[in-house]
Amino acid sequence: MRKDIHNSEIPVVCRACEARHRGVCGALNPDQLLALSKHTTRKQYADHGELVAAGEVSNQYSNILRGVVKLTKLMPDGRQQIVGLQFAPDFMGRPFRADSELTAEASGEVQLCSFPRDILDKLIQQSPELEHALHEQSLRELDEARDWMMTLGRKTAIEKVASFLLLIAAHLDPEREEAAAVTFDIPLTRADMADFLGLTIETVSRQMTRLRKLDLITIKQNRTITIPDVDRLAEIADGI
Amino acid sequence: MRKDIHNSEIPVVCRACEARHRGVCGALNPDQLLALSKHTTRKQYADHGELVAAGEVSNQYSNILRGVVKLTKLMPDGRQQIVGLQFAPDFMGRPFRADSELTAEASGEVQLCSFPRDILDKLIQQSPELEHALHEQSLRELDEARDWMMTLGRKTAIEKVASFLLLIAAHLDPEREEAAAVTFDIPLTRADMADFLGLTIETVSRQMTRLRKLDLITIKQNRTITIPDVDRLAEIADGI
DNA sequence: CGATTAATTGAGCGGACTCAAAGCTAGTGG
DNA sequence: CCACTAGCTTTGAGTCCGCTCAATTAATCG
Numbered sequence: 001m002r003k004d005i006h007n008s009e010i011p012v013v014c015r016a017c018e019a020r021h022r023g024v025c026g027a028l029n030p031d032q033l034l035a036l037s038k039h040t041t042r043k044q045y046a047d048h049g050e051l052v053a054a055g056e057v058s059n060q061y062s063n064i065l066r067g068v069v070k071l072t073k074l075m076p077d078g079r080q081q082i083v084g085l086q087f088a089p090d091f092m093g094r095p096f097r098a099d100s101e102l103t104a105e106a107s108g109e110v111q112l113c114s115f116p117r118d119i120l121d122k123l124i125q126q127s128p129e130l131e132h133a134l135h136e137q138s139l140r141e142l143d144e145a146r147d148w149m150m151t152l153g154r155k156t157a158i159e160k161v162a163s164f165l166l167l168i169a170a171h172l173d174p175e176r177e178e179a180a181a182v183t184f185d186i187p188l189t190r191a192d193m194a195d196f197l198g199l200t201i202e203t204v205s206r207q208m209t210r211l212r213k214l215d216l217i218t219i220k221q222n223r224t225i226t227i228p229d230v231d232r233l234a235e236i237a238d239g240i
Numbered sequence: 241m242r243k244d245i246h247n248s249e250i251p252v253v254c255r256a257c258e259a260r261h262r263g264v265c266g267a268l269n270p271d272q273l274l275a276l277s278k279h280t281t282r283k284q285y286a287d288h289g290e291l292v293a294a295g296e297v298s299n300q301y302s303n304i305l306r307g308v309v310k311l312t313k314l315m316p317d318g319r320q321q322i323v324g325l326q327f328a329p330d331f332m333g334r335p336f337r338a339d340s341e342l343t344a345e346a347s348g349e350v351q352l353c354s355f356p357r358d359i360l361d362k363l364i365q366q367s368p369e370l371e372h373a374l375h376e377q378s379l380r381e382l383d384e385a386r387d388w389m390m391t392l393g394r395k396t397a398i399e400k401v402a403s404f405l406l407l408i409a410a411h412l413d414p415e416r417e418e419a420a421a422v423t424f425d426i427p428l429t430r431a432d433m434a435d436f437l438g439l440t441i442e443t444v445s446r447q448m449t450r451l452r453k454l455d456l457i458t459i460k461q462n463r464t465i466t467i468p469d470v471d472r473l474a475e476i477a478d479g480i
Numbered sequence: 481c482g483a484t485t486a487a488t489t490g491a492g493c494g495g496a497c498t499c500a501a502a503g504c505t506a507g508t509g510g
Numbered sequence: 511c512c513a514c515t516a517g518c519t520t521t522g523a524g525t526c527c528g529c530t531c532a533a534t535t536a537a538t539c540g
Contacts, residue, residue: 073390077479081393083386095379102386128368135375139335142378145385146323146342150313152392153321153438157528190487198393203528205488222487222537239317397496430519443496445520461505462519481540488535497527503520510513 011037019063019113023089027133032123039119043112051092051104051112058100059117061093067110068187072103072195082196084141087171091137093117095124107187152198155239160197161207162237165217165225183226190222211236251277259303259353263329267373272363279359283352291332291344291352298340299357301333307350308427312343312435322436324381327411331377333357335364347427392438395479400437401447402477405457405465423466430462451476 009030010020014037019025025033042065045051052058054074064086071084083102086092094100098117124131151163169182176182186193190208194201211217216233218226227233249270250260254277259265265273282305285291292298294314304326311324323342326332334340338357364371391403409422416422426433430448434441451457456473458466467473 071386073386075390075394075479079394079479081390083389094383096376097379128371131368131371131375135371135378136336138375138378138382139337142382142385143334145382145389146311146313149323149385149389149392150315150321152389154315154319200529201487202489202530206528209488239315239319440497441519442498442521446496449520483540484538486535486537488533490533491531493528493530495527495529496525498525499523501520501522503518505518506516508513508515510511 009034013037013040013042013113017063017065017089017113019065019089019091021089023063024091024130024133024137025063027127027129028123029127032127032130036115036119036123040113040115043114045106045110045112047106047108049106049110051106051110052100052102054101054103055099057098058093059098060114061091061095061117061120062112062114064088064090064092065111065113068107069110070105070107070188070192072105073101074103080195081198082192084145085171085196091134095134095138096121107192155237157197157199157203158207158210159237159239160199161193161204161211162216162233164193164197165211165227166230166234166237169227169230180230181226181228182230183224185223186225249274253277253280253282253353257303257305257329257353259305259329259331261329263303264331264370264373264377265303267367267369268363269367272367272370276355276359276363280353280355283354285346285350285352287346287348289346289350291346291350292340292342294341294343295339297338298333299338300354301331301335301357301360302352302354304328304330304332305351305353308347309350310345310347310428310432312345313341314343320435321438322432324385325411325436331374335374335378336361347432395477397437397439397443398447398450399477399479400439401433401444401451402456402473404433404437405451405467406470406474406477409467409470420470421466421468422470423464425463426465 011034014020014025014033017025020033025036028036043062051062051069066088069086069092070082071086072080072082074080092104092112124134151160155163165186168186169176169184172184173182188196190201190204193204197204208217208219211233212219216227216229216236218228251274254260254265254273257265260273265276268276283302291302291309306328309326309332310322311326312320312322314320332344332352364374391400395403405426408426409416409424412424413422428436430441430444433444437444448457448459451473452459456467456469456476458468460466
């Protein structure tokens with residue numbers, strides 16, 4: 001239940017924040033939210049900004065307020081794989097562990113609301129609802145990771161690209177009506193798409209033009225995509 | 241703290257169960273354990289037995305008592321990808337959702353301890369410790385899924401097979417000393433390995449012989465593997 | 481507008497796949 | 511105990527998809 005008509009109990013910094021509605025902060029009561037808000041700092045990152053480096057001990061968690069964050073893994077010889085994409089108002093960070101072999105990087109402009117690890121860890125202990133909210137997000141991420149493993153392991157290049165476009169469309173416009181046309185901006189470069197899909201830039205590009213020539217998508221300025229018939233693209237993505 | 245000297249409070253069926261120590265049941269107090277144990281049933285599955293089918297509404301959760309469980313995804317045209325491997329005493333099931341597009345299948349003989357969904361869901365609400373334990377397992381699975389995405393997306397065939405062997409070795413013998421030789425039985429067929437790694441049976445087989453000829457492994461009866469030098473195999477797996 | 485980066489397109493190569501056949505294992509029954 | 515079968519695994523030959531290397535075109539930004 002949103003109590004926004006008289007929300008004087010809600011900390012000022014949190015009032016307009018989406019994380020209170022669709023993110024983890026929704027699991028906190030006004031007192032807890034106030035306690036947390038006293039330790040939050042807003043951070044802004046430019047495109048390609050590194051939010052946390054691989055192997056770094058991060059003593060911060062964050063909510064994503066705006067933008068898209070890439071989670072990437074790197075091999076010694078430079079091969080790279082994006083293993084997670086996070087959108088506002090997702091929670092960011094690995095609960096119960098400070099270290100991680102992941103790099104978090106801004107894809108476009110990103111705004112975070114960060115808070116110290118120990119503050120949230122304490123709140124988690126006090127609030128089962130908060131742990132539940134974090135648990136739900138972990139499970140969503142796990143479901144997504146597994147879908148993606150199917151894509152990485154078994155799909156062809158064109159199926160991968162089609163799957164990716166549908167994934168982005170679903171994330172950027174969660175409540176779109178079925179089967180209607182969708183238009184959106186890809187928040188990733190071709191290089192990022194390649195790292196996401198386990199392909200090369202060139203192959204991604206070739207499949208994009210292939211999809212365009214099949215009239216399954218239209219492309220404006222390399223970024224703006226329209227999918228005239230989502231179901232038809234989904235058939236390609238699923239190899240039907 | 242293990243209270244096993246006088247454990248008359250522990251239900252009989254749970255006394256010898258590893259899930260109480262390394263699994264989720266460790267988060268339950270004796271009363272809760274008793275309540276749960278009244279609804280548990282033991283189930284046995286033969287090799288290739290289907291524990292839950294894709295799309296099926298499962299009203300059961302389980303602990304794996306013995307054996308290895310494959311979680312697989314299937315495409316309309318039959319392409320298959322293993323997206324998770326679970327070992328005793330893992331918890332099995334998707335909390336807070338009855339449906340799932342996953343199939344769970346026994347790899348070799350499997351013994352489960354199953355219990356109704358609503359019983360555990362109620363226990364979760366009463367016990368933050370239980371939710372925490374489940375959350376921790378979800379996070380471990382997510383970490384593993386992401387490692388694996390790197391493998392699927394960016395590694396060559398021989399690197400994939402090497403990575404797989406190291407993964408299995410780590411799971412079957414979690415406390416082995418570093419760098420010593422390891423011997424174990426692969427709990428999967430070549431076909432399963434292929435579905436795990438996004439390869440074909442033939443390619444898996446070729447890479448196995450290649451690793452054997454490089455003296456990185458020895459193979460007995462197609463199943464029993466010895467890794468004489470784990471670090472050297474790890475270098476192959478990481479492309480060094 | 482020029483400079484720089486991102487994306488596309490082309491030609492040729494190679495690693496993993498496909499199709500095919502032979503070798504092993506384990507299990508069965510004579 | 512051994513022949514026989516069925517399934518799994520290995521090996522071989524040839525093909526193709528996606529990669530590499532290279533050049534061109536398009537977008538972005540001062």
